[in-house]
Structure formats: structure tokens, C-alpha cells
Amino acid sequence: MLDGAARLTDLFSHAEELGMNAVATTDHGFVFGAFDFWNKARNAGIKPIIGVEAYLTPGTARADKTRVKWGDGGRNDVSGAGAYTHMTMWAETTEGMHNLFRMSSLASLEGFLYKPRMDRDLLQTYGKGLIATTGCPSGEVQTKLRLGQYREAVQAASDFRDIFGAENFFCEVMDHGLDIERNVQADLFKLARELNLPLVATNDLHYTHAEDASAHAALLCVQSGSSLADPKRFKFDADEFYLKSPAEMRAIFRDYPEACDNTLLIAERCDVEFNTNANYMPRFPTPEGENEESWFVKEVEAGLHRRYPGGITADVRQRADYEVGIIAQMGFPGYFLVVADFINWAKKNGIRVGPGRGSGAGSMAAYAMGITDLDPLQHGLIFERFLNPDRVSMPRLRRRLR
Numbered sequence: 001m002l003d004g005a006a007r008l009t010d011l012f013s014h015a016e017e018l019g020m021n022a023v024a025t026t027d028h029g030f031v032f033g034a035f036d037f038w039n040k041a042r043n044a045g046i047k048p049i050i051g052v053e054a055y056l057t058p059g060t061a062r063a064d065k066t067r068v069k070w071g072d073g074g075r076n077d078v079s080g081a082g083a084y085t086h087m088t089m090w091a092e093t094t095e096g097m098h099n100l101f102r103m104s105s106l107a108s109l110e111g112f113l114y115k116p117r118m119d120r121d122l123l124q125t126y127g128k129g130l131i132a133t134t135g136c137p138s139g140e141v142q143t144k145l146r147l148g149q150y151r152e153a154v155q156a157a158s159d160f161r162d163i164f165g166a167e168n169f170f171c172e173v174m175d176h177g178l179d180i181e182r183n184v185q186a187d188l189f190k191l192a193r194e195l196n197l198p199l200v201a202t203n204d205l206h207y208t209h210a211e212d213a214s215a216h217a218a219l220l221c222v223q224s225g226s227s228l229a230d231p232k233r234f235k236f237d238a239d240e241f242y243l244k245s246p247a248e249m250r251a252i253f254r255d256y257p258e259a260c261d262n263t264l265l266i267a268e269r270c271d272v273e274f275n276t277n278a279n280y281m282p283r284f285p286t287p288e289g290e291n292e293e294s295w296f297v298k299e300v301e302a303g304l305h306r307r308y309p310g311g312i313t314a315d316v317r318q319r320a321d322y323e324v325g326i327i328a329q330m331g332f333p334g335y336f337l338v339v340a341d342f343i344n345w346a347k348k349n350g351i352r353v354g355p356g357r358g359s360g361a362g363s364m365a366a367y368a369m370g371i372t373d374l375d376p377l378q379h380g381l382i383f384e385r386f387l388n389p390d391r392v393s394m395p396r397l398r399r400r401l402r
Contacts, residue, residue, distance in 0.1 A: 005207040005216040008037060011243065012044035014208050018245045022267040024049035026088055029116045031104045034097070035274055049270045050097050051090035052104060055115040056140065058085060062111030062119040076146040083113045085140040087160075088133045088172060088202070090270055096129020097272045123163050131266055132164045133172035133200060134188070137180045141191070145184040154191055161195060170200040170266070173259055175252050176240040189256075200266060201249055201259035206241040213239035284337035296333035299340065300324055303368030307375070315377060316364070323365045323383055330389060340369040359386035 004027075015023050023046055025037045034050045041048035058068040067082030091097035103122045111117035123132075134141040134157055141160075144153035161169040171192035174181050192199055207216045217235055218228060226233035244252075246260075253259045286295040304312050304320055312320075327333060346353050347370070355361070356372030362381035366372045376383065 004205075005212060005219050006205060006243075007208070008040045009044070011205075011208050012041055012046045014243055015046055016044065018243070020046075020243075020246065022047035022049055022270075023243075024051050024090060024267075024270075026051040026053040026090070028053050029055050029104070029107070031101055034101075038272070038274055047267065047270075048272075049090055049267060050100070050272050051088065052100060053136070054087045054089060054103070055080070055084040055107065055117045056087045056123075057111065057117045057119045058082060058140070060119065062107065062117055062122065065113050067113075070144060070149065070152075071147040077143070080114055084115055084117050085135070085143055086138040087118075087135045087140070090131045090266065091129060091272050092131050092168070092270050093129040094272045096131075099126035099129055102126050120159065120163065123160075127164050130164060131168050131170070131269065132160060133170045133202075134160070134197075135172055136174060136204065137178070137184075139172075142184050142188065145187045145191070146180070150187060150191075153187070154194060157191060157195055157197065161197065166196075169197065170262060171195075171197040172200055172202055173253065173256070174202055174204060176204060177238045198262050199256055199259035200262040201253045201256070202263065203244050203249060204241050205243055206236070208243050210239065210242045212242065216241070279331065281331060281334050282338045284334045284341070286337075292334040292337060293328050296327070296337055297324055299337065300365050300368045303370060307368055319364045319377060319383070320368065323363060323387075326383075326387060326389055327365060330387065332387070336365060336369060336371070340366075340371050344370050362386045 011023065015021075023041060025033060025048070027033055029052070031050070031052050038048040038050060057064070058070070060066055060068060067080075069077050069082040071077040089100060091100050103118050103126045104116065106122060107116035107118045111119060111122075133139075136142070137146075140156045141153045144150075144156060157169075157171070163169075171188060173185070173188065175185075189199075191197070207213065213236075220234050220236070221227055221230075224234040249263070250257070250260055284292055284295070286292060290298070300320060304316065308316060327336060343353060355374050356366070360366055361372050361374045361379075362376045362383050363372065363386050364376050364383065367375060374381065
């Protein structure tokens with residue numbers, strides 16, 4: 001979280017100044033920033049390319065927690081202390097983006113070991129619509145090259161090419177002035193020629209402008225709990241992780257112009273869309289013969305009897321019926337059922353929760369279902385501050401877990 005110091009609006013503005021019409025996001029391991037990136041890029045007139053720098057198991061199944069060290073465990077060995085390597089992937093199509101999201105979720109649910117890890121089986125199953133590369137210096141191919149395991153590196157690259165397809169797998173080349181990159185360049189280019197892999201030039205970006213390097217160094221100190229005065233602090237070994245202009249990239253890879261040409265080719269190929277009009281409300285599993293609305297009505301009714309064992313007064317009944325009608329009209333019964341489910345689970349399992357925060361405490365339905373613990377009538381709390389048919393927006397039922 002405290003690794004990238006580039007604000008999206010500044011990034012897209014500077015990209016436009018440099019004459020660049022596309023920018024890619026490849027966050028480490030996760031894709032939860034994809035929609036925000038896509039939306040802000042589109043609004044800025046920049047083409048958004050959605051990707052991920054995935055964590056990949058070192059040849060094992062994602063459920064296997066074995067750490068595999070290919071060398072002596074030193075600087076050149078597999079990253080993550082033998083737990084994972086890196087791989088860069090971009091979504092060429094909307095289907096590919098959805099596959100990327102599925103793999104990211106499964107990596108967290110099934111493959112987590114220090115990081116959310118994918119494996120070759122996931123890549124094989126959900127690789128359609130994706131463009132992939134040999135990755136950064138922490139990728140499997142480059143790690144094996146640094147260890148002097150050339151044939152093993154060739155085999156790994158060949159495996160990935162077969163998974164994604166020859167036209168969708170590229171040999172990624174970077175040059176930030178780091179020894180870890182330059183020490184394997186000759187073998188990396190040799191491998192690309194041997195397997196007929198197209199080159200693609202990339203630049204790792206952690207801040208927008210070159211002069212932001214010092215601010216980024218301070219951000220890394222916040223992440224690692226160290227100070228700038230600490231010589232052993234976590235830091236980058238170069239100040240080259242900014243948005244480079246097309247001319248700068250062409251100059252860096254002047255001996256391999258096709259690498260920059262392929263960067264543009266990939267940008268042209270990638271084109272994804274989010275359906276902003278779809279209903280993405282959660283679906284709650286209901287008993288047979290019930291739907292979300294009917295079950296929501298019954299849960300509120302049962303909750304009212306629990307909250308008011310002495311009898312439901314006319315004002316409580318009027319308020320509850322009004323709220324249930326509005327919530328059903330706006331299509332939010334499933335949302336209430338989901339939130340009530342995890343809040344009440346927390347209560348039953350010894351996880352302390354607060355009485356409710358914000359405008360959600362004004363809901364009688366939320367009070368009846370155990371989401372909040374404040375009687376809105378007793379405290380004069382207004383439901384319309386929380387949910388109003390004249391102001392269509394997502395409700396936010398907030399509880400503080402302690």
C-alpha cells in the first residue's frame with residue numbers, strides 16, 4: 001500500500017503532457033484499484049490498461065505451502081524466500097480482465113503464503129484474453145538466469161508461452177540502471193531469440209516525476225517503520241522509477257527499437273470496459289421458497305419482536321413498514337441481509353462491534369436485524385439521512401469491529 005507515490009490525476013495529466021495516450025496499472029498481487037484507475041484514466045482522455053504484477057508459486061500448486069529455493073537462498077535466489085516469483089499480465093479484452101479478477105481472488109483465497117499466489121493451473125484455466133511477460137527481475141525466468149540455470153529459464157519461458165499462446169507472451173526488458181537487471185540482459189535477449197519471443201520494453205513506475213524520488217523514499221520509510229537516516233532502511237537502488245517520456249524510453253532501448261514498438265502494440269491491443277450500469281449488489285442465499293425481498297421482510301419482522309418483546313407500537317410499525325418499502329423499492333434487501341449476517345456472526349463469535357456509526361443508525365430495519373443497537377425512534381434519528389429514494393446512492397451500514 002505504501003509503495004506507489006503517484007497520484008492518478010497527476011499521473012494522467014503528465015502522461016498527456018508527454019504525448020502518451022495509454023498508461024497501465026500493474027499493482028502487486030491485487031486488482032482492487034482497477035476500476036478507479038480505469039475511470040479516472042478515461043475521464044482524463046488516457047487509455048487505461050488493466051493488469052497485475054502477480055505473485056506466482058515457484059512451480060508448486062497454490063495450496064502447497066512448500067518454499068522452493070533454486071539456489072543458496074542468497075540475493076540471486078527466488079524472491080519471497082522461496083515462496084513466490086513475479087509475473088506481469090495485462091488484460092487484452094474485458095473477458096481477460098474478468099479472468100484476471102478471478103485469478104486474483106483465488107490467489108488470495110487458495111494460494112496465500114506471505115502474498116496472494118497464483119500457480120500454473122490458474123494461468124492455464126483463466127489465461128484467455130491476457131497478455132503476459134517474463135516479468136521483472138523477480139520473475140521466474142530472470143531469477144533462474146541469475147542463478148546460471150539457463151536451460152531451466154528457457155523451459156519456464158517455454159511453459160508460459162504454451163499457456164498464453166505465442167502471440168500473447170513477451171520477453172519483458174527493463175533498464176533502471178540496476179545491476180540485477182543488466183547482469184542478465186545478454187542471456188535474456190539470447191533466450192528471446194531462441195524461443196522467438198517478441199521483446200517489450202517497460203518502465204517500473206512508483207512516482208510521477210523524477211524529483212519525487214526523495215518523497216518516495218520517505219514513503220518507504222513509513223512503510224518499513226524506519227528513517228531516512230538509517231543506512232539499512234528499505235530503499236530502491238536507483239531514482240529511475242518515474243514516468244519516462246517516449247523519447248527517454250527510445251533512448252534507453254535504442255539498440256532494440258522493436259521492444260518499444262511492441263509496447264505500443266500491446267497498448268493498442270488492450271481494450272477493456274466496465275459495465276457501470278449493472279447491478280452488482282450482493283446476492284444472499286435464502287431458504288427454499290423465499291427470495292431476498294420476502295426473506296428480508298421476515299427477518300425485519302422477527303427482529304422487531306426481539307427488540308420489542310412487550311409489543312410493537314403503532315409508531316414502530318409505521319416506521320418499519322415505511323423503511324421496508326423504501327429498501328425493497330431501491331433494491332437493497334440483499335445488502336441488508338449480507339451486512340446483518342456478518343455483524344451478527346461477529347457478535348456470536350466474540351468479536352466486539354460498536355452500536356453503529358453515521359446515518360445508518362437512523363434505520364429501524366437495521367436496528368431490528370441487529371446491524372445497529374440504537375433505537376432510532378428513541379433517539380430521534382432520521383431514516384432519510386441514510387436512504388432516500390430521491391437521492392439514489394449506495395447505503396453504507398458501518399460498524400466498528402474491535
